[in-house]
Amino acid sequence: MEGTVKCSANYVPLTPISFLERSAIVYRDRISVVYGDLKFTWAETRDRCARLASALHSLGISRHDIVAVLAPNIPAIYELHFGVPMAGAVLCTLNIRHDSAMVSTLLKHSGAKVIFVDYQLLHIAKGALGNLLKTRSMTPKLVVIPDQASSSSRVSDMYFNNDILEYESFLASGRPDFEVIRPHDEWDPIALNYTSGTTSSPKGVVYSHRGAYLNSLAAALLNEMPSMPVYLWTVPMFHCNGWCLTWAVAAQGGTNVCLRNVTAKGIFECIAKHQVSHMGGAPTVLNMIINAPSVDRRLLPGKVIVMTGAAPPPPHVLFKMEELGFNVTHSYGLTETYGPGTVCTWKPEWNSLPPDAQAKIKARQGLHHLGMEELDIKDPETMQSVPPDTKTRGEVMFRGNTVMNGYFKDSKATADAFKGGWFRSGDVGVKHPDGYIELKDRSKDIIISGGENISSIEVESVIYSHPAVLEAAVVGRPDDYWGETPCAFVKLKDDCNANADEIIKYCRDHLPHYMAPRTVVFGELPKTSTGKIQKFVLRQKAKDMGSLSRTSRL
Incomplete structure (x- = not known):
């Protein structure tokens, strides 16, 4: 249009890095991360992430290089979600339940140049690197993360050669005034996520800075997350980057409560101690909570908003969670949709329904959230939309900016997934008259x-x-x-x-x-x-x- 110009004044590539930079100013002295007795402020977290990016840069890491991490929900993996992209690199979070053989396969496939490993998982890394050496593959530089909850943790006892780096020393070698390397294009990759292992052959899913930015804001909205929330990490940060809430909590200047081992007792204790306002988890986590023995339970300090996903929640589980005082929001998505792609938005007119009827409604997958452009259920052959009759089944399909860039090093799988101009989920569902969708099964799980x-x-x-x-x-x-x-x-x-x-x-x-x-x-x-x-x-x-x-x- 005449008189307009696209320039640095009015166009900056979207990236979640900006969330951290803003919170380091706005929420400078507020607590950003809690892990046991360890606490950081947002100013300190920004400083540590900049040092991490600087140290990676000094190690030779450059744009689009892959940096892997094998760690549970501890401060280091949270810092890596910012430090790695601030170095221009791509974060690859690995499932902590993988054995050495799978880790070596994924390291080889990703071509990771560095891997950060929690001290409790060092034996897995040793086996993986040993497997790579046997096949004469490139082995990534190893950085061991000590027990961050203990100031007396000794990493030197774990060394098996002189090339291993220690996390805190590695950070100390970096500069806090490092000039952040921002993406040239917001479609540039920010993360590489391997599918979670519900199938026998994981695929590498590539996320962009743009998609991560948009899905993070959508996640904050669908979680009804105000400024300065207190988020309990029961969702693994290695899974879809914690459903993009790693970045969303930073956007809102919240407090990240890290929890290494997820147990019902630990959940209730953290909620009571830190006044947790938000958390998330698969239905199995919810099931763990409702079946916790009375000795492990604590009174909730207030309403705790819980986002559940990863599998369809049984209505019975949702009903029991509400009885305990949790407010459950049901979301649905896949690794390929950055985690949550839909939300079952609650309508006031449903408040008059019996509790069991409300639970059944909440068990539906709902509609696409604000970050996703379109959601539909289509006949996979004709690509025609199914009627909203709750009976006619079709394949759940997505289209929008929070759909993956593609499968890493697998053009055929990418083309198959995007055939017809939509992302094909492989899930089977129906559509209700109000437009909400309900999942019936994965196509391979239909009996x-x-x-x-x-x-x-x-x-x-x-x-x-x-x-x-x-x-x-x-x-x-x-x-x-x-x-x-x-x-x-x-x-x-x-x-x-x-x-x-x-x-x-x-x-x-x-x-x-x-x-x-x-x-x-x-x-x-x-x-x-x-x-x-x-x-x-x-x-x-x-x-x-x-x-x-x-x-x-x-």
């Missing part, structure tokens, strides 16, 4: 029994409501007659008893008979670090059990 499609999510929700059940997951088991039938893997609550016949009868009393499981297996359920149940493991177990013969069917 097809005698020509009927069975949603494992619906069966799991019923099993979760059984008073003796703590956790449940449902997959298909081969069946000679029906093709496959539901197989339930169940973990019971402590001091509770139930047998397979009771679980099956309970399901038949609350579901059409064809949806009830024909097999029930009791025991621990395999999970990722984010609390997702690893259904691919359970599917293999069900397959290994063999076909359910016609004579043995219930």
Whole structure:
């Protein structure tokens, strides 16, 4: 348009780095990070992140180089979320449950030049680097993070060669006045996230500065996060960069309460001690809270807003959380959508509904948040939108600025994911008359029994409501007659008893008979670090059990 000009005065690439720089001024002396007795202010955090960026630069790290980290929710991983991009590099957060073989695979794939490792995970790093040496691959520089909660922690005892650096000494070598390297283009990469392991082959998902910036602000909004919130880190920061809340808390000048080991007792203690206002977690974390023994519980200092996601929450779990005084916001997304991509926004007219009905509404996935342009459920073949009849199923698809740049080093997978101009989630859902979507399953988790499609999510929700059940997951088991039938893997609550016949009868009393499981297996359920149940493991177990013969069917 005539008379306009794009220049440095009116265009600056969006980046979450700006959140830290602003908070270091506005909230200079307010507490930014708490970990045990360790505390930092926002001015100190900015200083430490600048030193970290400076030290990385001195080590030869430059634009778009990959810097990895293997650590739980401790101050160092929070600082790396700013220090690494401030050096122009790309942060790659690794799942702390990975073994040495997987870590070495991801280090080789990413080409990481440096890896920061928590002292408790050093043995994993040793094994990973050893594997890389065997294959004559490049090995990244290793920086060991000591126990930041203890001033007497000794890292020197952990050295296995003279090339290892120690985190605090590494920071001290950097300059606080380092000139931050900002992105040339806001579409430049800021993070590389490998999918969480619910499938057998993780892929590298690339985030941009722009997407991270927008999703961080959206996360603050959908969490109803005012200025200076107190956020308890029960969501792993290595998962989707903590659902982008690592950057969102900085945008609001909040306090990050770090929690190395997530337990119900630890959660209640942190909430009481630090006056926590916000937290997050998968439904398994919520389940842990509602089933905490009374001796571990504390009275909440006020309403605690909890964002849940990573898996569809059973209505029963949401109902119990509300009873305890938590206000649960349900979000849905994938690694490819920077974590949360939708939110089930509450409407005042629902307040008059019975509590159980409210919980069922909250269990829906809702609509796209303000940072996402579009959300739809489409026929994956015709790309036509499904009608809002709560019955017609299709694939959940996203389009917007908070969708990944693509899969690192995998152009074919990227093209497949974006086929038709939308990001294809692989999730199956329906649309309600009010436009809200409801997830029915991942496409590979749908159980097809005698020509009927069975949603494992619906069966799991019923099993979760059984008073003796703590956790449940449902997959298909081969069946000679029906093709496959539901197989339930169940973990019971402590001091509770139930047998397979009771679980099956309970399901038949609350579901059409064809949806009830024909097999029930009791025991621990395999999970990722984010609390997702690893259904691919359970599917293999069900397959290994063999076909359910016609004579043995219930």
